Amino acid sequence: MADYYFGEIQGNPVGTTYASRQEAAAAGVHRVTVQGISGNRIAGAESISVNGGYEDDEDLGDEIIYTGAGGNDPATGRQIADQTLSQAGNAGMVVSEENGYPIRVMRGSNGDPKYSPVSGYRYDGLYRVDDHWAEAGKSGYRIWRFRLIRLTLREAAAYVPIANLPVGNVRPGRTEGVAQRIVRSTQVSDSVKKLYEHACQVCDVQLRLPVGMYSEGAHIRGLGKPHDGPDTPDNVLCLCPNHHAQFDLGGIYIDAQFRVRDHTGATLGPLYRKSGHMVNQDHLSYHRTRFGHDLDEP
Amino acid sequence: MADYYFGEIQGNPVGTTYASRQEAAAAGVHRVTVQGISGNRIAGAESISVNGGYEDDEDLGDEIIYTGAGGNDPATGRQIADQTLSQAGNAGMVVSEENGYPIRVMRGSNGDPKYSPVSGYRYDGLYRVDDHWAEAGKSGYRIWRFRLIRLTLREAAAYVPIANLPVGNVRPGRTEGVAQRIVRSTQVSDSVKKLYEHACQVCDVQLRLPVGMYSEGAHIRGLGKPHDGPDTPDNVLCLCPNHHAQFDLGGIYIDAQFRVRDHTGATLGPLYRKSGHMVNQDHLSYHRTRFGHDLDEP
Structure with missing residues (x-):
């Protein structure tokens, strides 16, 4: 797991399905078989699994409010301790927000039925981390939360597999890059x-x-x-x-x-x-x- | 013309029409009766008129490539001299870009028929200045160009008339503000x-x-x-x-x-x-x- 890879995985377009976490990991879409977040504080986070593992998750389709890792009972999904930002996956999510790295989102059949596959796992495309904050979760313990927003097609074009590029990365007009930071005025x-x-x-x-x-x-x-x-x-x-x-x-x-x-x-x-x-x-x-x-x- | 006002003018919703520049000026939508840009280098630019006055203009509806002021022959619309950024209207457009000020766009019947009123003038909503650059225009003289992008409804909500606000400006969730600057990663x-x-x-x-x-x-x-x-x-x-x-x-x-x-x-x-x-x-x-x-x- 030393190497991380950001963006689409060749041969795994949006909508590709996998029978198991092992299969998705082997394909490279979400390369950890237990954790929700694949990443660390040095490299950033490259992918998440959205599968109903945390009671505080909210899935709105193009927007996901994702609960950080740690402090929960895997059996029930309930929080039993505070989460920390020093946890590798959480730190990775922050680094991806800071840098505008895209996150591969994989949904599993235990997630919100409205957006989740009926069985197994599905690669659902690239998102960016838009925001993060600490709050008290439903169980009263501190959780870290991350808002993810689906990339537009022109944004996602900045992270298509290199092998698909014509000549190096010279492709004017194809991409505008991922929104890393948006400054607003009122x-x-x-x-x-x-x-x-x-x-x-x-x-x-x-x-x-x-x-x-x-x-x-x-x-x-x-x-x-x-x-x-x-x-x-x-x-x-x-x-x-x-x-x-x-x-x-x-x-x-x-x-x-x-x-x-x-x-x-x-x-x-x-x-x-x-x-x-x-x-x-x-x-x-x-x-x-x-x-x-x-x-x-x- | 000392006071500038940014955003929508009360009683002049998008689509309001005016028989003449004088009428639009009196309504406050575009308060100059000759120039294309209403603004200066201190206040910024508050509004423009898109009316086919410059041979290099491009109107794409939600996006406008607008030619700066100066150097053209009003009779023919042709450039006969270089434009400068020290010209008040051009400087105002740059200040509005830097600060994320919204620009009221008024179209006249001499503009691109696809997006322009059949006669007179029409207020077409708020845009932001996304970019500016110098280039050689069709006539060979230097022109300054401004790309304007139509605001989303949530962006425009940051500049509705104050009188329409319920209590001061406390209106959570109603606006996200105008995109002043977007930083992108690849x-x-x-x-x-x-x-x-x-x-x-x-x-x-x-x-x-x-x-x-x-x-x-x-x-x-x-x-x-x-x-x-x-x-x-x-x-x-x-x-x-x-x-x-x-x-x-x-x-x-x-x-x-x-x-x-x-x-x-x-x-x-x-x-x-x-x-x-x-x-x-x-x-x-x-x-x-x-x-x-x-x-x-x-």
């Missing part, structure tokens, strides 16, 4: 960026361009599900792209005294705040909790 | 990032996260149309998000001696290159040209 985040004149509230940098300057509005508590944060100025920070990426992936957080800390807890400095910009403590607390920074986890 | 860009161990080739920073590190693979000559760059390692740089954003928006470029320069031409330092990573000079030259850095323009 009327409210625009107003916060203007207030700070595009200066990052963490490092004070103003990125210069031939016309204008570049900054990003970071929603502290995310707008999308499950975070459902409000689109209000007290939930937005003006950040440079570097600190925005780190903030969105749990690499930095803001403590209750408005100090910026890295993920080890080391203080980097104060969060710059203009008078007139109230930053909501509850949203900062939500952000810390979602990345486990209020917990004992490293 | 198998090839992954390999370049791994080679550099996520260290930025411009500033050498390695962004640390709780699990792993964060960097972005920047295609020098973009993958999408009209750039049609190849997805090959010699067309990819490993950059931090800050330098990637600046590179993609023309804020930095690489000269023929592999020196990094800002948009004023000042040298920032060498581009770090690992042995075994050949960076293609033709692609660097293409990147300089698309942002006008090989031209006299500031």
Whole structure:
């Protein structure tokens, strides 16, 4: 299992079925026969099995809310202990999110009947990891969750088997690549960026361009599900792209005294705040909790 | 014209028609009666008129390749001089791209018959500026071009008129915001990032996260149309998000001696290159040209 391979496996198009985990593993689609996630913290995660193994899983077809590995009783699927991000599969999922690696999704017959094969296992295509967060699962223990979104055809084209390519990777127009990170703006985040004149509230940098300057509005508590944060100025920070990426992936957080800390807890400095910009403590607390920074986890 | 307003204008839903430019201007949908672009380099651009005024325009419905302002003969629509980015409307379009501001699109009856009203003008909804580049137009003069992409309903919800909002802007789940910037990965860009161990080739920073590190693979000559760059390692740089954003928006470029320069031409330092990573000079030259850095323009 030393080598991981990202993207489609030659000879295994979407819809290919397998009688057993062993058969799917031999084909290379999901190369572990017990675990739900094939991956580790160095390489990233290459594939998952969606097969009803965790009580908190949600399968919506093109979107999957997947529960991380660990802490469950294989016999019942119930959580009996907290999950950690240091677990190899969970760490691999985070690395795949950070890098925009595609995840092969295989569904088994024990999953949601709406999207699962009647028997055995089926390769269902490539997804990307869109988000991850910690929460209390149905059993009360901490679980890590991952949202996966199905790739579009043009995205998936970036990870077709190399052997299928005509000449090296010179194939203009065939692919746009996988969405690794999508930065979004709202009327409210625009107003916060203007207030700070595009200066990052963490490092004070103003990125210069031939016309204008570049900054990003970071929603502290995310707008999308499950975070459902409000689109209000007290939930937005003006950040440079570097600190925005780190903030969105749990690499930095803001403590209750408005100090910026890295993920080890080391203080980097104060969060710059203009008078007139109230930053909501509850949203900062939500952000810390979602990345486990209020917990004992490293 | 001092005040600009971004997003939908109350009482003017998509499909609203106007007998004249004056009428559309009075409604606030496109508030200039002659120019194609309403905007400037401070505020950004809020709206455009698509009405066949430029010979190089391309209207694909949900996507518009729009020619910047200036240098054309209003009588014939033909280019008779170079366009500049310092022109107010063009600069406004760039600022709207950088910030993810939505652009109101109004079509007139002189545009492509497939998507244009039979007579008068019609408000056709919100678009975002996805890309801009310099090229030689049909008449040989330099034109600036802007690709606009229609917003999804969930994106457009971030810019509905404030008066329509229930309580302030607290509306979880209603919007996800406008895509301001989409970072993409490919198998090839992954390999370049791994080679550099996520260290930025411009500033050498390695962004640390709780699990792993964060960097972005920047295609020098973009993958999408009209750039049609190849997805090959010699067309990819490993950059931090800050330098990637600046590179993609023309804020930095690489000269023929592999020196990094800002948009004023000042040298920032060498581009770090690992042995075994050949960076293609033709692609660097293409990147300089698309942002006008090989031209006299500031």
